[in-house]
Amino acid sequence: MKEIVIKTDRLSKRFGDFTAVNEISFEVQKGEIFGFLGANGAGKTTAMRMLCGLSVPSSGKAEVAGFEVYRQSEEIKRNIGYMSQKFSLYEDLTVLENISFFAGIYGLSNREISEKTKALVEQLGLEKEAKKLVAGLPLGWKQKLSFSVAVLHQPKIVFLDEPTGGVDPVTRRQFWDLIYEASEKGITVFVTTHYMDEAEYCDRVSIMVDGKIAALDSPSNLKTQFKAGSMDEVFYQLARGAKRGD
Amino acid sequence: MRTIRFLLQKEFRQIFRNRAILLLIGVMPVMQLLILPLAANYEVKNINLSVVDHDRSAYAQKLITKVTASGYFKLRGYSASFKEELRKIESDESDLILEIPQGFERNLIREDQQQLFIAVNAINGVKANLGGAYLTSIIRNFNEEIRIELLPPGRFNPAPVIEITASNWYNPLMEYRFYMVPGILAILVTMIGGFLSALNIVKEKEFGTIEQINVTPIKKHHFILGKLIPFWVLGNVVFSLGLLVAWLIYGIIPVGSLLVLYCFLSVYLLAILGFGLLISTFCDTQQQAMFIMFFFMMVFILMGGLFTSIDSMPDWAKLVSRFNPVSYLIEVMRMVILKGSGWKEIWPQFGIIALFAVFLNTYAIINYKKTS
Numbered sequence: 001m002k003e004i005v006i007k008t009d010r011l012s013k014r015f016g017d018f019t020a021v022n023e024i025s026f027e028v029q030k031g032e033i034f035g036f037l038g039a040n041g042a043g044k045t046t047a048m049r050m051l052c053g054l055s056v057p058s059s060g061k062a063e064v065a066g067f068e069v070y071r072q073s074e075e076i077k078r079n080i081g082y083m084s085q086k087f088s089l090y091e092d093l094t095v096l097e098n099i100s101f102f103a104g105i106y107g108l109s110n111r112e113i114s115e116k117t118k119a120l121v122e123q124l125g126l127e128k129e130a131k132k133l134v135a136g137l138p139l140g141w142k143q144k145l146s147f148s149v150a151v152l153h154q155p156k157i158v159f160l161d162e163p164t165g166g167v168d169p170v171t172r173r174q175f176w177d178l179i180y181e182a183s184e185k186g187i188t189v190f191v192t193t194h195y196m197d198e199a200e201y202c203d204r205v206s207i208m209v210d211g212k213i214a215a216l217d218s219p220s221n222l223k224t225q226f227k228a229g230s231m232d233e234v235f236y237q238l239a240r241g242a243k244r245g246d
Numbered sequence: 247m248r249t250i251r252f253l254l255q256k257e258f259r260q261i262f263r264n265r266a267i268l269l270l271i272g273v274m275p276v277m278q279l280l281i282l283p284l285a286a287n288y289e290v291k292n293i294n295l296s297v298v299d300h301d302r303s304a305y306a307q308k309l310i311t312k313v314t315a316s317g318y319f320k321l322r323g324y325s326a327s328f329k330e331e332l333r334k335i336e337s338d339e340s341d342l343i344l345e346i347p348q349g350f351e352r353n354l355i356r357e358d359q360q361q362l363f364i365a366v367n368a369i370n371g372v373k374a375n376l377g378g379a380y381l382t383s384i385i386r387n388f389n390e391e392i393r394i395e396l397l398p399p400g401r402f403n404p405a406p407v408i409e410i411t412a413s414n415w416y417n418p419l420m421e422y423r424f425y426m427v428p429g430i431l432a433i434l435v436t437m438i439g440g441f442l443s444a445l446n447i448v449k450e451k452e453f454g455t456i457e458q459i460n461v462t463p464i465k466k467h468h469f470i471l472g473k474l475i476p477f478w479v480l481g482n483v484v485f486s487l488g489l490l491v492a493w494l495i496y497g498i499i500p501v502g503s504l505l506v507l508y509c510f511l512s513v514y515l516l517a518i519l520g521f522g523l524l525i526s527t528f529c530d531t532q533q534q535a536m537f538i539m540f541f542f543m544m545v546f547i548l549m550g551g552l553f554t555s556i557d558s559m560p561d562w563a564k565l566v567s568r569f570n571p572v573s574y575l576i577e578v579m580r581m582v583i584l585k586g587s588g589w590k591e592i593w594p595q596f597g598i599i600a601l602f603a604v605f606l607n608t609y610a611i612i613n614y615k616k617t618s
Contacts, residue, residue, distance in 0.1 A: 086454040
């Protein structure tokens with residue numbers, strides 16, 4: 001039996017009379033790369049924000065890293081990393097300053113901070129830019145930096161919200177190398193994306209349509225189930241029925 | 247404590263990289279303290295006066311000379327037609343008309359009695375009020391003089407006259423700058439502290455950086471303290487700069503203890519910064535925060551006792567001003583700087599401001615929500 005790190009049971013979020021997330025139930029196992037797919041407006045980000053403790057669910061249950069989302073959101077935050085859709089590191093701080101700031105907030109010791117910072121800058125190949133303001137970095141590098149900051153404190157789970165949106169194919173590839181590396185270290189990866197080639201890299205994917213989970217399985221099983229040649233086709237078959245969109 | 251250290255390091259880095267803020271902190275207090283006290287002067291000079299003289303006698307001339315020699319009035323018109331002079335008021339050339347009736351001199355000498363007429367353009371209330379009052383007192387003076395001149399010593403009836411001598415304590419020369427500079431400094435510190443703190447958290451919301459903070463296990467009061475302390479330091483810097491300008495330019499040295507002044511300011515800053523942070527936690531954009539802060543600042547400043555005395559406000563306004571932190575700072579600044587008041591005199595204000603600080607910051611911490 002594999003350890004389960006995320007578990008939801010009929011988790012819902014309503015804004016007024018609009019139900020953004022409608023009774024989703026699923027489980028994510030430790031060490032998995034879990035793809036969270038869906039059209040724009042399907043409710044992916046809302047679901048993810050509930051799991052990260054940024055948004056209180058309207059109903060249903062959810063446990064993340066063994067903690068319950070309603071009452072133990074601060075304990076959850078100690079055990080997860082999060083990378084939002086919008087770049088959210090400080091643009092007016094340098095690469096090094098951003099890394100050490102977040103490392104400090106997560107309570108790493110000074111020695112850990114200097115070791116990690118050095119290793120990270122080397123790994124990302126940012127030696128030259130380390131002392132420059134983040135505002136001046138190209139988007140791809142910013143995204144890699146955000147990801148590295150999100151896993152700096154060795155969280156059990158890392159949540160990535162469209163981490164590769166607007167990024168070129170080469171950088172996307174490098175980004176996925178970072179994801180695999182984190183996954184090998186035992187970090188569970190929960191990732192949303194619109195790129196179906198990226199969906200193929202996941203161990204399992206769920207596809208959300210209009211706030212509900214329409215399908216959940218490994219990419220190869222889904223392709224068989226929907227008699228499709230690629231994840232693109234699977235997604236198309238499911239998302240075509242969507243009533244919401246932006 | 248370690249968390250706060252990292253937060254402070256980050257805030258100070260951001261502040262020192264923001265040239266606009268540095269400029270604001272350095273230049274604004276100096277400039278405003280150089281310009282405003284000289285401009286915001288209640289002493290009205292250069293009142294434009296029109297004289298309608300129907301008499302054209304020696305005494306009328308004497309009166310006019312006395313009025314114009316006082317230094318408060320400028321003679322803008324002199325004619326025998328009220329209509330003509332009224333036109334000057336209409337076209338804003340004149341503020342006041344003094345009408346000297348026909349037979350002024352004759353009646354004054356023969357009947358011992360004469361009337362003068364003053365018409366005031368009351369659109370500018372302060373100017374009108376003071377102009378009227380100045381003119382009245384000059385005429386009264388003139389009246390005394392002629393009484394002595396006209397009544398022969400033998401027949402002089404020593405009517406009991408009450409003469410009033412006044413002395414102005416704590417500001418003997420009635421210098422407006424002594425009164426204005428501490429008040430303006432109080433407002434400067436309030437504006438800079440209030441706006442910087444109001445715009446700060448909301449800026450993180452706008453840029454999305456607050457998401458990355460909210461997803462960390464950071465404690466809410468750590469976050470608020472991390473915002474409060476840097477602006478508190480800046481507020482003290484601005485205040486010290488202001489005191490320096492007040493000393494170098496206006497020669498104002500606090501009569502009371504600097505320690506008392508800084509103690510009060512420290513707590514006051516916590517209150518006003520807490521208020522700014524509270525607004526920041528309510529708003530989603532910097533624009534909203536700006537407008538809300540602006541609204542409160544207008545009320546705080548206009549009802550803070552800098553330009554108009556709180557004692558002369560109606561009762562409801564006095565009640566409102568009790569909830570205005572700025573009024574306490576202005577009061578205490580004047581008390582300590584001009585009068586030399588100490589702990590014993592300012593402790594009521596100190597207590598109230600401390601309550602403000604505790605309430606506003608607690609509210610800000612509660613209202614800052616890491617989870618929506």
